[in-house]
Amino acid sequence: MEALFEVVVFLAIATFGAALARRLGLLAPILLVVLGLVLSFLPGFPQVRLDPELVLVGILPPLLYVAALETSVPAFRLNLRPILLLAVGLVIFTAFVVGTVVHLLLPDLPYAICLALGAVVAPPDAVAATAVARRVGLPRRIVTILEGESLLNDATALVLLRVAIAAATAGAGGVGPGYVAGEVLVATGGGVLVGVLGVLVFGFLHRRIDDPLLDNALSLIVPFAVVFAAERIHASGVVAVVVAGLGIGHRLPLLLSAASRLQIGAFWRLARFLLEGLVFLLVGLQLREVLRNVDEPFGRLLGITGAVLLAVFLTRFVWLFPAVYLARLVPRIRRREPSPPVQAPIVIGWAGMRGVVTLAAALGLPLTLAGDRPYQRALFIWLAFAVIVVTLVVQGATLPAVARRLRLPPDDPVQEALAAATVQQQAGRAARERLDALVDTVPEAVADRARRVVENRTNLAWEQLGGSERETPSRAYARLRQEMIDAEREVFRSARDAGRISEEALVRAYRDLDLEESLLRPEEAR
Template structure:
């Protein structure tokens, strides 16, 4: 990219594309990729060359970090078996099968580099999986499994890519050396991630300024990457471990103001980076096509074979992995799997920008192998990304509806929330009575009523009555009052009766109250 103006243009395209997707009711990753594909052929538009380091060091770490922060550690732990089967087992299975297929079609290319290319196209994308799964409202457990897979699979794929390239370009590696490489990458990533968690947890615990907390949060993923890369540890694993730990401990590490501000900050960062990623993928088409140096028949044959292998291997792996362990009755009773779950997981194999960046990281040439063509592999990787995003991503909502995937029961969520809210109310009342000595009785009475209102609101969500509930009536009427208060403050500022700082302070308080009202309406 050539300067700040290019970045601004790309971000503007990403924002407009996301707005168009929302207006049309489509998934934004698909719309943004298609927009990028179209723009790549406009003469004079930005000539953007995607650099692997830009993706793997500049874009991927913050996206993985925010995804890890928002991942439930208890849910991740509960679903660790299917997550590891997908993130490690399926990546290895796909890489080996794709490598064998490519080696059969291109026998002059070493098997090691073919398997390395298989690792390039093996991992579904973290950004695409999260964006699509949450957008179409898949059950919570499915979302956890897909997000967990996408958090870890990049690490296993990149380690396998590193081993395959090393075997193809250097002296032969034996099993011990491969094991050492994997141990350093995975184990080192865990250790670096744990160090990152400890350091930033201590920093967050000692910081009460929301701006400083946000700055630390932005620095964290990049600091972990810079610590992991020089020692050969997996930066992906390190960022995920740090994010999972901090996300789990966030309620006790940060002040309320820091949590609120950080949530808004990372939502904006993720929105912009996700949009930028998919536009960048689409914009690479012109460069990828111009680099092809093989006959069309060869290109079509290898591309079709890889697409078919990538698509089928996921289903071949997912169904046995889902059901073989449940031949044991105890496991089947403890962990039932609806028949639609494996089918949806199999279909949700969208690849993304990491696949393209990894393909660009393949060696430009191989000594003694004149038939090797990185450009061909880059094209196939690009075709896999576009096919899985546009075809599988666009049809995943339809597949989920056809399979009648059982949705999460909102009544169960509301019942659990109401029960915990009642318990929290009792704890709050007990704490109030203990601390109320010397406080005005009117204040204590008002706080008791607040506890009761919050508990009642939680139980109201269980009701099926179509009439307006007391909390809904309160929200509607209080919103009218807030609008009236805002108008008075604005008019007073315009008349010169209050300073701008007074208006800002009043609006901030009213905005916070309105955000609480809107949250309670969901």
């Protein structure tokens, strides 16, 4: 009962923090982390020790899955080279740089356990990257690259962490090239295989379900099912979830009915909102527990922490600029991908926030090394925690200002609106052709009504090219129709209160009016 009460309290605080962040114009992840830091020292406030398994198997899979569902597979494939350079190359580079720095500062420790810490702090967080990048309003290609990086980098880091821990606990002599190659093959290959099987199995089930509630329940099961299946064969659950999410998301229009898509979209928006808020709050709440176990002298602790933070920050930029511009020396890449403005790698470099996966991985570090030799595990957990807080609070809070100061060229809204209007006109033409083929099967008034719907939708798409300075006919209609819907709702509510209609009749009427209102405000459905 007490555990349930604490969960409700944390969810309520996370919701309040997100609402406060919106009111203040701040990024919710940052405010929630700071709020957690403050609450962690409040006397009598419940203290929570994060379970690494709960994070990696219970919280991360649904968040990765919904992010993958919403990722454009064509855009992901188009940007696969920069995504892999960040998600694989940069993670490995960061892990070795940080591991080397820590080994130089703590030479008595084996290099393998220092490399494990490097793998822990190497991957930017999937939740933080998505939440911050979309809120800042970065160009679409940069958002795609950051989201793609965050979908895959956890797998790279966790595989490297597994190898480093094996070397640290069994002795470096027990970990050779064959072991490393086998771990990589099983983790990535097995994860891809489980993910593809998940797409086939759950895609088959989705296609044969016509009940939105069952579709919604199945969608909730998918990320956990593929993670558990991947873990059973010691493969990467992260890779499995990402592959399953990308595959099912790409085929979603063919697998689900309109009602199922609407309900699943609403469900995952709520689930992501609650889980993201809870995750960042819990990260902040770990501060008191982390500090309690650290016994390093303050000056030494400050020096080691500063060195690790500097290494984490600089490695991203040191890797990014050669990866971006030296690659353009290859003619084929230069023709396909023109050199971006220098502001782009700066913004991508600044968006390296760490999150809950780093903390969960740190909490999963072994208690002892080879030969049952203890080491400063509490110090390593503190270093991971410091990297999370500093990168998230400092870089995340300043990212909007950095993006504005650099004046990164935004996406052209006119070109986007023109492309959408052109496709909408083609869709309208196809709809009219289908209507003409079926016009003899319906009354003329019905055909005229259907024809007006198509014309209005096409006109609305072309109106987007006119900008937002004036009230377009569609906006005027939405404003007028909203007033009419409010009047209709009041009549139905009064009739219910007077006992002239049943509660069921009121619910049916409100449902129809709510659906129409949602069409008047499409931005609220995202």
